[in-house]
Amino acid sequence: MCDLTHLSNLRTSVCLTSLTMLYNALLSLTAFMFCLSLFLVHRASVLENDFRKLQGDIILQLNQPRSEGVNGKVAKMSKTREDIKPSTLQKAQSSAKIFSRRVKREQGSCRAPTSFLQLTANTNKQPDIRGNIAVIPWTVSVQQGNAISQKENRIVVQEDGYYLVFGQVLFERPSTVVGYIIQSWGSANKGTSTELLCCLQDMPDETPPNSANTCYTAGLVQLQQDDELELVIPYKPEVLITMDVETFFGVIQLN
Known part of the structure; x- marks a missing residue:
């Protein structure tokens, strides 16, 4: 009889221990999820602020005039030839040469034949x-x-x-x-x-x-x-x- 009572108490103790461990695990998981949610909300807020700032810069750049008058003369553009990458400059020069040759060819084709x-x-x-x-x-x-x-x-x-x-x-x-x-x-x-x-x-x-x-x-x-x-x-x-x-x-x- 005593053995049965002892065994019952032992089972009850094991169940209580398991429930306690499960509760603690759920509590830790809940705390982790809560912290993760706070972090994601903070990052979303930071990204939204960065996006709004970038959007404002783009709108300001688009609304800014291409050139400004300085003492009655046209100011230089913000980007000089040295600021442009060499590859970009070479491509632009190549395109300009091709266009020039095309214009000359078209002009030559429209010229009246030699008499x-x-x-x-x-x-x-x-x-x-x-x-x-x-x-x-x-x-x-x-x-x-x-x-x-x-x-x-x-x-x-x-x-x-x-x-x-x-x-x-x-x-x-x-x-x-x-x-x-x-x-x-x-x-x-x-x-x-x-x-x-x-x-x-x-x-x-x-x-x-x-x-x-x-x-x-x-x-x-x-x-x-x-x-x-x-x-x-x-x-x-x-x-x-x-x-x-x-x-x-x-x-x-x-x-």
Whole structure:
């Protein structure tokens, strides 16, 4: 009987001890959770204050003008070139170069094509003799643009500017000196001509009778609208002018 009573008391004591330990554990856990909650509330409050401060700085930065006047002059921007990272600066420079090349390419594509005109001797006709000069009858070989045109045996300039003028004549049975003159008839002073280029070919007397040679010249000249260019040859009966592709006359617009 005593043993049963002792055993019952022992069980009761163990249960009470277990309940006490469980209670203490729950109490400790509750205290820990309470402290954790207080810490989280404090951190949330700190983060909210930081967020509000950052938001205020951003709004202030956005509302701030890009530049301010200083004594009537525009103040420098807050960030100088030295403040920018090298990589960022290099990327910006590269983008600027690409944009510049693109703009130049687009401008070049919109530019009007260069005008030029080349005449060759008309093989179906003979040189026109006018007193002491000979004029070659021309026909258009190649032409582009509207700044240069043909009028009878002359080249007419339609726009002011600089031009490359060139010509060549193939002579046969030349005498001592052969050549030609490229002259301009200005629109302002019609009736008078201006010598632009001159080509002379000196052939020695011992040159074989059936020999041939070309006389070529070219130069840059400034021409006005409606100027007319003409190639004339001092006439010599003993000199034959070859009406061939080797004889030509032309103008190229440079600007």
